[in-house]
């Protein structure tokens with residue numbers, strides 16, 4: 001079970017084309033660390049895991065881009081929006097050994113997996129990166145309930161919001177897990193939207 005089973009995309013087509021998945025401010029925030037990295041690091045290609053309807057993809061220029069998502073309806077939207085870019089149907093659980101690029105990015109996806117499988121999903125995403133990884137994960141210190149009340153905690157915690165899981169993982173735990181997987185944190189950005197964006201560099205990445 002995952003987000004794709006909880007959210008019926010066909011019921012939300014209009015929303016996904018014009019609503020929260022199409023919010024330019026969100027993609028402004030997402031593209032910022034990518035462009036910063038592209039200015040300073042040698043990156044030839046990137047993979048976006050959970051590309052949804054291809055809004056971030058449309059902001060990427062100058063490098064080879066591959067978008068992966070489990071949902072075929074989203075992938076059709078992505079292809080329509082980005083006819084020159086590549087999109088493939090893939091389950092985040094099956095990534096390792098199949099996909100590889102200098103940079104892997106994953107925004108607003110990891111939070112929707114239960115904590116029981118969260119660590120392996122996180123590892124799967126990083127396994128696609130040869131040099132750099134950018135991942136967005138909600139910060140438990142900034143946790144809010146559905147009414148927007150602050151209920152921050154200093155521990156990893158899982159809520160259920162709108163029928164699907166919403167995990168908030170402690171910063172220290174993420175950095176330690178990444179370290180264990182041979183990645184080091186090189187930058188950390190607060191999106192101001194209750195999430196932190198982690199920028200990792202692979203230890204032996206050239």
Ligand SMILES: C[S@@+](CC[C@H](N)C(=O)[O-])C[C@H]1O[C@@H](n2cnc3c(N)ncnc32)[C@H](O)[C@@H]1O
Pocket residue numbers: 002003004021026049050051052053068069070071074090091092093106107108109
């Ligand atoms: C909340 S949306 C985020 C979309 C986009 N990254 C953004 O920031 O706007 C979560 C995305 O993850 C995809 N997704 C959910 N479960 C997945 C899985 N098991 N494998 C691959 N993609 C999955 C969904 O189809 C959806 O496009």
